[in-house]
Amino acid sequence: MKVALSRSFTRNFVGCGIVIACCVVLWGCGGGDGGGGQQAIPLTVPKAACGPNDHPETALQGQVPAALRVPGGFQGFSCNLQLVGQSRGDGASWQHASFKDGAGHQCAYHDTASSTDNRTHLGVVTVDVTNFSVPTPTTYLTSVGMLDPWESLKVNPNRQLLGATQATNGRGGPVLDLYDLSGDCRNPQLLASVAIGSTQNGDAGALPQGGTLAGHEGAFAPDGLTYYGGDRGTPIKYSAIDITNTTHPKLITTYTVPTAGTVAPASVISHGLSISADGNRAYFTLDGDPGAGANLATFPPNNGIQIVDVSEIQARKDNPQVREISRLLWLDGSHAQHTIPVTIGGKAYLVAVDEGGPGGTSTSGTNGQKSCDAGLAPFPMARIIDISDEKNPTTASKLMLEIHNPKNCDKVLPDIVGLSSFTYGAHYCSVDNRVNATTLACGYFESGIRVFDIRDPLRPREIAYYNPPAVTTPSPGSQNNRTAATGRPDHCSAQVRLDVATASLWTTCQDNGLLVLRFTNGVWPFPESTAGLQN
Secondary structure, eight states: OOOOOOSOTTOOBTTBEEEEOOOSOOBOOSOSTTOOTTOBOOSSOOOOOOOTTOBOOSSSTTOOOGGGOSTTTOOOEEESEEEEEEEOTTOOOSOEEEEEOTTOOEEEEEOOOSOOTTOSOOSEEEEEOSSTTSOEEEEEEOSGGGGOOTBOOEEETTTTEEEEEOOGGGOOOSEEEEEEOSSOTTSOEEEEEEETTOTTTTOGGGSOTTOOOOOSEEEEOTTSSEEEEEOOOSSOEEEEEEOSSTTSOEEEEEEEOOOOTTOSSOOEEOOOEEEOTTSOEEEEEEEEOOOTTOOTTTOOOOEEEEEEEOHHHHTTOSSOOOEEEEEEEESSOEEEEEEEEEEETTEEEEEEEEEEBTTBSOOSHHHHHHHHHTTOOSSOOEEEEEOSSTTSOEEEEEOOOGGGOGGGHHHHGGGGTTOOSOOSSEEEEEESOSSSOOEEEEEEBTTEEEEEEOSSTTSOEEEEEEEOOOOSSOOTTOSOOOHHHHOOOOBOOSOOEEETTTTEEEEEETTTEEEEEEEOTTOOSOTTOOOOOOO
C-alpha cells in the first residue's frame, strides 16, 4: 500500500505532483468571487471593525499582552460576538461536534480529558443547546472510545451517527465507537464499541504485518459508510473502516504515510483528514516537523497536505489500492492538523490548518525566535489552497493575524516566555457550508474564536472574534487546565458550529467548556450564507 516516493524535490514521478509553497506576499490574479485584479494582497488579514459595546483587543490582532497574563487579570476580548450561553462543567478537550435531530433538538458533543482527578463526570458530554441561553448537559458517554476520543469525535448527518476512536492521550487503542442519533440527539444510543483490526473482530488481516491501530483523529466519508482514522500506530498510517453495518464495523485497509521532503529518517506522521463529497478523494495531512536544531533558513519543507485517490475504497473493490495524486508542502508551519474541502464561488478549494509553527508546537523560546529570524510566521495558521487542478494545488491565501507577522516578533514573543507549547495560533476551523462556503471560523490557542469572510478566497478578512476570560478555578476535564493558577488565556482549540438561522455559533474552549455566541452589529450571516455540511 505504501507509495514509493522520490527523495528529491526536483524529480517528477508518475501520477504525483509536488509543489512547495512559497512564503511571499501573493498578488491577485483573479479566480475568486471577489474578482482579484492586480491589487497587492496584504500580508495579514484585515482586522474586524468592532461595535460600540464590544471589548476589542488592546494590542495586536490576536495578542493577549504579558501584562494581562496574571491570575484574574485577563477579562477577555469580544468583537461582534456576544456570549449568550455557557456550560462549563469539568471543561473540554480538543474536539466538538453538533447535530440537529428530526424533532428540532440542537445537540452539541464535546470530549473531555482522560484524567479522573477531581472529576464530576467522565467521557463525552452531550449538551442540549436548543435553548441557547441555557445549554444543558443531558448525558455522558463513557464507552471505551468516548472516555478520551481526542480529535476523533465526529458526527455524520447523512446516517445520523456519532463516532470516535479510543485515542487516550492522543495515542490509545484500536476501539471504534458508533452511536445512533436518529431518535433523540440528547440521548445517543450505542451501536458498537469494537476493537478494529483485531482477531476477535475478524479483520486483523487488513492490518500491515505486525501493525497496530492507535486512535488520534478521524473523519466520516460524507455518505456515512466509511470512517477514516488518522492514527499514531505502527507503522504510521491512515485506516479505512467499513461502517455499512453500524453494529459490526470492519477494517478495510490501511495507507502508510509516505516520507515528505528530503528528510531522513521520515519525520512525517498521520494526523487529520477529510473526504470529498463523492467519497473518491481523501485530503490527508502530512504532519511534518523540522525537529530541534534544524536551520529553518535552509530546511526543506516536510509539512503540508496530500491529495489521495481513495475511489477503490469507496467502491469496495477487493484489495483496494490508494494512489497519491499530489501534495503541497510548506515551511511556514508544522504538524499539519486537518483539512476541509470547500467550494467558494463555484471553485474547489481546501482549507488546511497547522497545529505548530515552523519550529514545532513549542513556539516560545528558541523555536519561536528561530522562526522569526528566518522571516517566518512563528505560530500556526489556516490557509486556503486552490485545488481546482488537483494535480497542482497552490496556496491562494494565508489567514495571518498581526501576531503571525515576523516583524511583530519582538512584541509577541515576550507574552509566551516560559510556556512549552500551544501558545498563539490556529488549531481547528469550520465553514458554514462546504458546498457554498462564505465563512470560516477558527479556534485559536490563546487568541480565541475568530471568524473570517472568505467569499474572496484570495483576500479573506476578519469580521468577528471572542477570546474568553481566563478562569479562576481549575477545569479538571480540560487538556489545558492551567489558566486558573497562571492567568494564561484559555485554549479555544475545537471545531465551530455556525448556525445561519440564528446568527450564532457554538464551540468549546478547554477551561470554559461549551460557549454559545451570537453575532452582533449585523456582521453575519451574509446574504449568500446557507446551512450545510460544515466539516
